[in-house]
Amino acid sequence: MAPKSLVTLMLLAGTVLAGAARAEDSGERRITVLNPAVTEKRAPRVPLAPRAGTLEGKTVYLVDMNYEGLGRTPVLEEMERWFGANMPGVRTVRRLKSGSYVSDDPALWKEIEASRAGGVILGVAG
């Protein structure tokens, strides 16, 4: 190694060491730590059911998911009135889902499928 390069290297090393010492003095020492985070796996994508573009002449089910459990469906009753007044060409059927709001109701889903319903309004959570 050429003497000039050696001097440069020594000067640089001195600078780095001095810098490190200053960093430690001021609490600026860099440390390496383990990452606590985990990677969440994305769910496979599932497409929505195709839309027909209109509800005219179709049946819409209004399904109360029974969030309060007591079988009252005032919101859906009001929606039914809205359809009657604003979209008279839509037939509405109001249903209370059986079981609690976290349980499935395959019998109702099958009824809706058999009716060739144009759509389902499901609610209300919260």
Place this chain on the structure above:
Amino acid sequence: MTLEKEYGIPTVSLSNENIVSFGTGPHQEYSTGMPLRFVGVPYPFTGLAADRLAEWLQGKDRVSGKSLMPAIVDALTRPLTAEEQKSGTPPEAAGEPRLLPPDTEDNLQRLFKDRGWTDFNPVILPTEKRVRAMLKGTSHRPDELVKKEAGTFGTSRPFTVEKVAVIAVMAGAKPEYLPVILALASQVPYMDSTTSNANMVVVSGPIRREIGMNSGIGVLSPTAEANSVIGRSMNLIHSILQGYKEGETGFSSLGNPLRYNNVTLAENEEALPEGWKPVHVENGHPPEASVLTIFSGWNFVNCSGSVVEHYAPQLLMRDFTRVLAATGSATLIMDPSVARQLRDTQGFASKGALGEWLAKNAEVPAATYWANSITSGMTAPLGRQGLEPYATWLKVPGETLIKHLPNARSIRTVVAGGETASVWFLTDFMGGRGVSIDAWR
């Protein structure tokens, strides 16, 4: 989702405007995989009169900003976008590196807070040296999988023994606490609710003494390192490993102050009256086993003063059950002096005997029982299907007293405290069966 996926029926979900972001965000990405169409409705709507509801339907969808009913019709009829027609496995997210880029302690503390990896108190930074030392607290390999379905709703968030050791370091644990924290981590996802629920962690068996857990005086206060640190670990596990974050993956409106330490305690097994068995033994574990049991619920009621001579403790306990969430469960946390009084002066030969007495004597008006949304949402549908006693409770007049804790086995007792006052807490906590800590040594 079932209607769309399995029956091919266009569906629109009406949801509280404040939680729609969960359905269209993390729940879609990690759980359903389906870009469900939501309409956000104003909150609250419960109890609104018909004319107010009609007015409410003239309002806006809080998601799209369109008028509510046209937005609903639109969600059922608008052709699908390319995004909504996608199927198959999405590209994997970039994996988290094992090590973070080197940085100063101040910057790393800030990073940990910014990433939601803390309880907003400073953490002990998990250097390799500290994590290596922590791993000496277990015989399990660092790369051993602890749990895969760890996310809320059971989504896939696999984590290893090393990740739990990292969290144990961050919480300030000693290596001898690690088997307890591993047992705790193995139980995710923890129960969460928008309605301010909380958890309680009870440690039973020999490890209580080995790691210096407090089961005596001041047991429910910050009086012992092990109790404090293990309770803190639960919060870090909840947020980092389970991925719970208020306003993003969880929506507890008021939250719950019990969550600061998750009521982490050891039972005072040595002070149990004759015939009263420790929590883990009642659950079928051998006395010499070390076991962790998680309890969950909503209510935590102080008896408000010491037991008095002129009104037996079980009578006040019975009276206090009226404020419980009516989940059918109750857990009492009582000082050993109360347990002894119940046994010696009231004749309760076991925890179970006290549970049976409360099951027969605790009553609440039917209207009060059904006024609780947790109860009405879960048990009223069972009653409507004819299941007793709920079917009868739905039919009786509101003022009729019903025995709302019908299952004695759902009434549990934990004995802890320092015998400086004959005090107790009543909770509605439901207790689990308990998991082995020894399996994680």
